[in-house]
Amino acid sequence: MRKFKLLLLSGLLLTAQLLIAQTREVTGKVTDANGTPLNGASIRVKSTKGGTSAAPDGTFKINAAANATLIISAIGYEDKDLNIGTQTNVAISLVLDTKALSEVVVTGTGSATSRKKLGISVESITADKLPPAPTASIDQALVGKIAGAQISSTNGSPGRPVNILLRGINTINRGTSPMILLDGLEVRATDLNSLDLSGIERIEVVQGAASATIYGAQGANGVIQMFSKKGKAGKVRIDFSTNVSSNSMLNLGDVHKARLHPFAVNANGEVIGSSGNLIVLDPLISVFRENVQVNLINPTTTTSMPYDKNLQYYDHYKMFFQTAYTTNNSISISGAKDKMDFSFAVSDNRQTSTFKDNGKFSRTNLLTNFGVELAKNLKFRSITQLVYTKNSLNDGTGRGILFALNNSRPFADYNYRMPDGNYGYYFGDATGVNGYNPNYRNQYSSNLDNKIDIVQNFNLNYKPTKFLELDAKYGMNYQTQDVTYDVKPQDDNASAKFWGTRWWTGNYAPTPSVGTSGSIDNFRYRTVFQNFITSPTLDFDFEDDFKIRLPIKSTTLLAFDYRKNLFKQYITWGADAPFYTPYTASQMVTYRIQSDYTEPFVTYGYLANQKFDYGDYGGISGGVRSDFSSAFGGGSKPFTFPRGDAYLRLSSFDFWKNGKVGSSINEFKLRAAYGKAGIQPRPFDRYPLLNTVNLGSNVGFTFPTNNPNPNLDVEVSKEIEVGLDMSIKGLKGNWLSSINFSATYWDRSTANAIYSVDAAPSSGTGTIRDNAFGLASSGLQASLNVTVLKNKDFNWNLTTNFSKQTSKITSVKGGTEIVVISNAGSSNYVLKAGEKIGQLYGNLLLSSVEQLAPNGNPYIAKALQVNYTLASNGWVVDKLTKQPFVTPNKVSFGDPNPKFNMSFINDITFKNNLSINMQWDWVQGNHLYNQTRQWMYRDGIHGDYAKPLTIDGQTGAYTAFYRGVYAQVQANGTRNYFYEDASFLRLRNLSLAYDFTKLINMPVFQRLQLVLMGRNLVTFTKYSGFDPEVSSGTANSSFDRGVDHNTVPNLKTFQIGLNLGF
Amino acid sequence: MKKIAILYAFSGAIILAGCDKKLDLRNPQTIDAAGAFSSDAKVKKVVLGNYASLGGSSMFGGDVLWMSELMASAGELNWVGTFPDPRQIWSKNILVANSNVAATYSQAYRIIYNSNNILANMGVVLPADQPKVSGEALFQRALSYFELIKYYGEKPFFAGGATTLKGVPLITAPGPAAPDDVFYQMPRATVDAVYQQIIADLIAAEAGLPNTNTVYANKASAALALARVYLQQDKFAEARDAANRCITIATANGFSLVSTYAGAFNNATNTTEDLFAIQVTNQAGTNSCFTYFSTGPNGARDGDIEVTTTHYNKYNALDARRALFFFEAGAWRCGKWKTIYRNVKVMRLAEAYLTRAECNQRLTTTVGATPDADVSRTRVRAGLTALVGATLQQILDERELELAFEGQGLWDAKRLRQTVDGKTWNDDKMTFPIPLRERNVNPNLAQNPGY
Incomplete structure (x- = not known):
């Protein structure tokens, strides 16, 4: 032998x-x-x-x-x-490997890892799969693209951010925004939507705590990492791209004002005041001196008379809405030779407002990416993004204008100019007490917002041996923003004179009763963020390196990272402008510093992670990360986040490969991961800070009503995820030749979410900010990629993304329920243990006279039920008053967040020349509180008022019903009537691109592509407002996600573009 | 060699970065609460801040005045506004979640919290200034406890059994420190205990405060506050003496009744008659009496509180006080609160004369002056004749008209054992409930009967 x-x-x-x-x-x-x-x-x-x-x-x-x-x-x-x-x-x-598991990802793992050997879930998408949204911003392009994520476009105004919710709501204090990384370094000062899509090659997303533990106290909301385009070897490439779009606001619910009116009229049908005189606009002061006569709660009043006599119906939407135009131009030059590569790009985005005279928005980005091999195996890279954003939008969110219009009765002619050439502001109580003329605001105020962002990353990478890789990265992210808000004197305006006050004011200057006028607000914000990461990685192959006959590979990652943020805010105002122009703040009679604020923040952490892979069969990894921060643990106590994951590729085993299953499923991987990650308190959350208060010419100190726990902890979310990734060999022929499927179930909880809980007022303290809330969430995400048809000329790929998640409050310290008011107005939310987070909270209108309360008793006592009936529109009303019955007690309406959301993305290419992309987004089961509509109910303005209903055999457009909906029990109180199903199915994107290069045969062109695109072309929804996708709360708020309060809807866009490559 | 150099560079970067451990970062532009009492100047700033808190709209910035008047309306005031919370107070049908009830309770305790902390840090105040500074803190605390005990105490002091009647939580020490501090769980002290504290505070305040103190608390205002407290205890001799001290000190230091009744109101700066007023300008301070009593054309809301003819007709046609009412938006309006950005009158010298008159009449004494002389001062100023041999009822009527809608309505109605809108002075509904919010977080607090 x-x-x-x-x-x-x-x-x-x-x-x-x-x-x-x-x-x-x-x-x-x-x-x-x-x-x-x-x-x-x-x-x-x-x-x-x-x-x-x-x-x-x-x-x-x-x-x-x-x-x-x-x-x-x-x-x-x-x-x-x-x-x-x-x-x-x-x-x-x-040829490109189209199987889903072929890519390599780094986010969440820290070192380049093949998807086949990944124990965590990481989503990734290449930029060519992202549609060129008219905003050219990355966040808009990501809508619908990431399985598991809820990314929604919640305001159609230029420059507004999207709401991003990755996995569950894990904080109340800080919102749901994930951390943004660009090539491995955090971008904290610059908004995601300021970065230009054209400079990005690929995006990776990790969503949960299990996959983001290596980011420690920064990771719990997940991470979106972008990778900049690099120059590629070969001929220098020049790409030029241009497109133009026209955008108009959606109005899916046909929101309009009642075209009939209920006002008192004379025998001729002319609207008269209490004096008996006709209601007319005093042309000298642009005011209706007399109010219209109407008692909305009179049970006989109906909205039934036409605006065809002394008062005319003006369509305020036609008066102020306009088509907005967007242009995007970008040029990039890139190449690589020998030991260097470079990429240089400039892009420019310009948008106009969808409201007339409301200013413009523009953004210019300059990108460079430069890499060089300094010595053998020592590489240096510098990536720079310069962004200049200029915004002259007078009303940045557009909500002020929309509110003003929606609360004005339609007979106000806001385009009327007085003999002095000026616009009136308030046309009198006759046109509704909450309406005003946006023309006045635009006439007297102007806004200029200049913002400069710099993102600078340096990276040094050294591989002295095949075992060791050293990587150091330093990034500086700087943002400076200067805003000047200028309000001109209004003393000469006849309308302002009549009212004895100037109407439009700056943010700070007090409204004077008479005389003084004009103000200038100056805002200066500066953020400097620095991020340093250094990490040695050790790689060993047991067979090659240690001569151990086991197919084991070991990867050891050690890292240290440091983050420092410095935010400064300086706000001044001047009031009482001189009566000559031009003037600056220095000529104002009063000049004050409103705010001079500095917020430093430092955090750093250490990471150690060890991974073993056993051949192609499977692997395990585990690690810990420890973070220190100025914001938690009393400034000295670290928190340590553990993690671990494992994967098993059943399809690598012989029984699978050789078995029957192997012939149909050629890739099958199971994985599971566990980890913790954190969300930090705000820098000063742990300090009680004194307020100052003016008392005559003196200044006094007052204590904050909110007392923080000085040892506030980082919020810690822990998560378990299990998932599978598989590839199925499809049918033999052209159809369904390849199917990839990936799914992950996750379950996470936070035991110490920060929020203020009520303290006994007799202690002199209002609330205590503490780690007081327990939160839990779980969800399922899946993505299915099918090559529907592939033959010589035709390639049709369908990707379906699915996301289902739910979050609830598990405990509240002290056990009380906390009612919070939406940032968007008067709607109430409740935060209560055992309930879903972000539930609307209010009174109920009934849909049956006998309806029972939770305690088993009928809402309307048996003896009184005879007085009520079900109106033809399905609500219980008082037969006599015709007003609806509204319960005196408040209850939660349920979870406004979607039951699930899905996207269907079709990519079709024909003969490599023609490509078609069609993306449908489906959001099911979400609800919106239609506060817009409720406000329009106040003064009888909403179109619903003209809708007849039948009560106890009598039919008419009874104002008592609609006004009662608004005012019963509590005027403008939150009630279920306005809580609407906002599910929708939307054709997000439809584009058609044709490349002419092969057709015209001009070798100078690498690409000559014409693109036609439509965005938000079709939406199916039952929602009665403008757009079911909007949300008026603070962007990325944890709980304020379910209110529509005069928010600007998304835009329907038609775009034409040209892409040239040389 | 080059390899080693590069390796050194990498490890050096790690070490350098790891060295920064300065994690106690504070905001250089704001003052940490922990350092608020670190110097004489800072303590005095906190005292000023506490005046601002005292002048907050839920306290003497107006609410404690109009709430008293609305509750005592007896058909003389109508609440016609849309706000449900004042309506509940007016109709004496208050829900435990009433926001005005909760706000005043919280604000009063915030002032007490500030005072407690000021008093505990008296050591850093210049010795010469200590009597004044502590006097101001005590004055602020006493006024707050007085409003609390009147509004939230189970029954008035004079109802009997004050040593067993439930008052309000009584805290006089600084704190709380930690989230689990005992101050978060305080039970209610007795009505008597709270009154004892108020009296002790005001006596010390009167002793320590200067004769004049610009727009802030002085000896005379402390004495008048004391007179009010004694009146709520039916202690007429003590009330008389306090009122007498108030008048004596005040008149010796430049205070006097202004010449016309109208001149005593709608002032941007204190008049000689103002012993204590909340300062309101277009920059700072609030006056919620203006907000609700005045009307839209004057810059207020839409005239939420109307004065009925029942009240208006109580005045003699020649009475200058009647002429101060104005008719607008369909009803009579109280002219004392007509103009925007005007001070909130908390204590006028006129009240001291009327208190002295009443007590002298009851006790058949003439301390300081005869009842006739005291009661006639305001009558004559209003254009009426002097009274001779004034009866108690005449003096009380005079007091009602002179001080109408300035916040004493409910307290006078109660101590005079009146029935208001069918509710007797000691009816359960004539007292505020302990706010729901407070009882949610403090299980040791008992609710008032009737709620």
């Missing part, structure tokens, strides 16, 4: 020697299907250990025998075996 072995060995040696003797140098070049060189592609001779990798221009040299087989592989491409025969120079073109 032993002899035989020796013999065999010597035979092998001999063969090897023979082979060596016969090898010669083979050169070649590796490119992708388009001829772009594949830097770093690995080339290996089959059955030998030797190998090399391709240079930046794709070329390589390797020694190989004749007839040897080269195995060429590159990340993201299918491996290729090539028998070289007698050739000594080969050209190799690799």
